[in-house]
Amino acid sequence: MKTIDELLSEGVAGKRVLVRADLNVPLDGTTITDDGRIRAVLPTVKALAEAGARVVVASHLGRPKGAPDPAFSLAPAAARLGELLGADVAFATDTVGESAGATVAGLADGQVAVVENLRFNAGETSKDDAERGEFADRLAALADVYVGDGFGAVHRKHASVFDLPARLPHYAGYLIATEVGVLRKLTDDVRRPYVVALGGAKVSDKLAVIDALLGKAERILIGGGMAYTFLKAQGHEIGTSLLQEDQIPAVREYLERAGKNGVELVLPVDTLVAAEFPDMKTKAPANPTTVAADAIPAGHMGLDIGPETRKLYASKLADAGTVFWNGPMGVFEHPDYAEGTKAVAQALVDSPGFTVVGGGDSAAAVRTLGFDEQAFGHISTGGGASLEYLEGKTLPGLAALED
Numbered sequence: 001m002k003t004i005d006e007l008l009s010e011g012v013a014g015k016r017v018l019v020r021a022d023l024n025v026p027l028d029g030t031t032i033t034d035d036g037r038i039r040a041v042l043p044t045v046k047a048l049a050e051a052g053a054r055v056v057v058a059s060h061l062g063r064p065k066g067a068p069d070p071a072f073s074l075a076p077a078a079a080r081l082g083e084l085l086g087a088d089v090a091f092a093t094d095t096v097g098e099s100a101g102a103t104v105a106g107l108a109d110g111q112v113a114v115v116e117n118l119r120f121n122a123g124e125t126s127k128d129d130a131e132r133g134e135f136a137d138r139l140a141a142l143a144d145v146y147v148g149d150g151f152g153a154v155h156r157k158h159a160s161v162f163d164l165p166a167r168l169p170h171y172a173g174y175l176i177a178t179e180v181g182v183l184r185k186l187t188d189d190v191r192r193p194y195v196v197a198l199g200g201a202k203v204s205d206k207l208a209v210i211d212a213l214l215g216k217a218e219r220i221l222i223g224g225g226m227a228y229t230f231l232k233a234q235g236h237e238i239g240t241s242l243l244q245e246d247q248i249p250a251v252r253e254y255l256e257r258a259g260k261n262g263v264e265l266v267l268p269v270d271t272l273v274a275a276e277f278p279d280m281k282t283k284a285p286a287n288p289t290t291v292a293a294d295a296i297p298a299g300h301m302g303l304d305i306g307p308e309t310r311k312l313y314a315s316k317l318a319d320a321g322t323v324f325w326n327g328p329m330g331v332f333e334h335p336d337y338a339e340g341t342k343a344v345a346q347a348l349v350d351s352p353g354f355t356v357v358g359g360g361d362s363a364a365a366v367r368t369l370g371f372d373e374q375a376f377g378h379i380s381t382g383g384g385a386s387l388e389y390l391e392g393k394t395l396p397g398l399a400a401l402e403d
């Protein structure tokens with residue numbers, strides 16, 4: 001993989017360099033609640049701008065449906081990037097259209113622009129190679145060189161991640177180089193016991209990872225939205241909690257295999273429930289009830305692990321040689337459902353082992369709940385990406401940078 005240092009030594013002054021970043025930051029309306037992913041790409045953007053490149057930053061944000069949707073505009077992220085750089089950052093109101101063309105054409109050496117959300121274009125995420133290719137051609141027309149630095153999205157076979165690098169000279173940015181360097185440690189040289197804590201809301205993406213982890217980790221702790229599919233698979237009622245029904249047979253098989261292989265697959269013993277999802281705007285008190293994990297009342301949803309589970313998970317993390325944690329244990333954005341995530345974060349801080357936190361929301365949780373980033377071995381910007389890396393999968397966005 002050629003890195004940005006090689007590009008810089010070849011000289012980039014006057015060249016249009018497209019940086020595929022992951023600026024998929026959590027938003028409350030148009031307010032960025034955690035800018036970690038923007039900060040993470042700064043070294044790359046700064047180095048290119050200082051070397052006189054005309055920098056075009058492209059990213060996705062959220063999961064819009066292949067058409068413009070103002071709720072997912074990158075405008076707030078572009079503004080924040082400008083603040084962090086201490087420079088004006090131009091913003092194109094489309095991704096590959098007139099605005100993008102004019103914005104990029106108007107860049108002087110050393111200036112930076114952000115184009116609108118890649119996923120406002122159906123070609124970005126299309127499963128059809130030709131459709132993705134057409135969109136990649138249009139992106140390629142905006143640049144002379146490609147720098148891949150959106151680690152959080154390297155597991156996606158998307159036009160800007162996979163097809164575009166094939167069309168331009170391509171290099172890995174500083175963030176990708178750092179992330180891969182640290183995660184390699186978790187695959188090559190693991191101090192044991194290796195404990196993995198999984199939570200979050202992207203249940204369908206993450207359940208499959210357990211399949212691979214069953215052969216790698218000694219202990220897997222399950223929390224967040226995915227816990228309820230496990231409880232359901234064990235025959236418990238889960239009310240209106242998140243459920244990935246089609247995964248129940250797979251989950252039953254994981255539970256059986258864990259038993260046979262001597263892997264501890266640990267599930268919540270209690271959970272916080274409420275009749276409704278909390279109001280995330282007002283953050284009004286949600287008054288949740290704590291119930292045993294096998295006694296979730298009908299019409300109630302599980303929104304955090306309970307106090308007994310917090311203690312249990314802390315004890316399971318206490319002697320870990322290595323910890324990888326992805327996905328909040330509950331809806332941590334609401335104060336009534338933040339304790340589970342706090343307890344796991346604290347257990348990592350207290351752990352003598354090498355600790356890695358992976359995921360946009362998990363990293364945001366750690367920071368917004370007031371933990372010191374330095375207390376963790378590594379905070380990865382990629383959730384799904386780091387999990388798939390640890391699974392040993394070939395990641396499209398890394399493979400594309402290799403040849």
Ligand SMILES: Nc1ncnc2c1ncn2[C@@H]1O[C@H](COP(=O)(O)OP(=O)(O)OP(=O)(O)O)[C@@H](O)[C@H]1O
Nearest residue numbers: 200201202224225303330331359360361362383384
């Ligand atoms: N029980 C639950 N029910 C519903 N949502 C939940 C539950 N527990 C956690 N969440 C939500 O999960 C979200 C984070 O999940 P996600 O899988 O995206 O995490 P991540 O891996 O850190 O991020 P990413 O994969 O996007 O990098 C949070 O917004 C949180 O509110």
Ligand SMILES: O=C(O)[C@H](O)COP(=O)(O)O
Nearest residue numbers: 022024152153360383384
């Ligand atoms: O948040 C993430 O994990 C990355 O930004 C990728 O987003 P996605 O899961 O919507 O592809």
